[in-house]
Amino acid sequence: MIVENVLSENYAEMLKVWENSVRATHDFITDEDIEFFKPIIIEHAFPAVTLRCVKNEFGAIIGFLGVHEQKIEMLFILNEARGQGVGKLLLSYAVNKLAATSVDVNEQNPQAVGFYQHVGFKVVSRSPLDDMGKPFPILHMKL
Numbered sequence: 001m002i003v004e005n006v007l008s009e010n011y012a013e014m015l016k017v018w019e020n021s022v023r024a025t026h027d028f029i030t031d032e033d034i035e036f037f038k039p040i041i042i043e044h045a046f047p048a049v050t051l052r053c054v055k056n057e058f059g060a061i062i063g064f065l066g067v068h069e070q071k072i073e074m075l076f077i078l079n080e081a082r083g084q085g086v087g088k089l090l091l092s093y094a095v096n097k098l099a100a101t102s103v104d105v106n107e108q109n110p111q112a113v114g115f116y117q118h119v120g121f122k123v124v125s126r127s128p129l130d131d132m133g134k135p136f137p138i139l140h141m142k143l
Contacts, residue, residue: 001086003093006051006064013061014053015042017078024079028108028136040132049073052093054086065090072103091119095143106130107137116141 006014018041022029049066056062062081066074072094077086094100103121105112113123121141130136 001054001089003052003054003065003089003097006053008047010051010053010061011042011046014046014051014064014076017061017064018074018076020079021076024082025109025111028106033134037132045074050098052090052098054089056081062086063090065094067094067098067100070099070101072100075103087115088119091115095119101143103141105139105141107139113139113141 015038019034019038022034045066049068051064051066053061053064061078063077063086064074065072072091075087075090075094077090103116105116107113107126120143122143123139124142125140127138127140128135130138
């Protein structure tokens with residue numbers, strides 16, 4: 001597996017990975033929430049970050065990462081590809097190549113919280129609402 005650059009032509013495929021991952025790991029998010037976030041992600045979030053991806057042997061994106069100003073803004077793995085080292089590879093790339101030292105994680109996603117804690121991130125603060133003002137508590141973590 002190698003980490004590759006992302007082109008804007010990849011956004012639609014990445015949005016499918018995002019939705020697949022969110023449905024598998026964020027059981028607190030509704031279908032309405034997903035539909036609300038989709039245009040924001042593809043139109044605003046993707047263009048605002050440095051994006052990298054990992055593809056499978058067939059050239060399909062199975063995971064991606066977005067970093068902005070040393071903060072991991074997004075890291076999503078296709079559910080079928082979880083547990084195969086894709087997340088670890090992308091996280092290592094974020095820390096070692098993009099100098100990422102912080103991440104915000106949904107408190108209600110204990111697998112993600114544990115993933116980041118396992119590699120040394122610590123919770124430094126908590127917000128009761130997400131950036132959109134929705135009632136999804138966020139843990140602010142730093143290396």
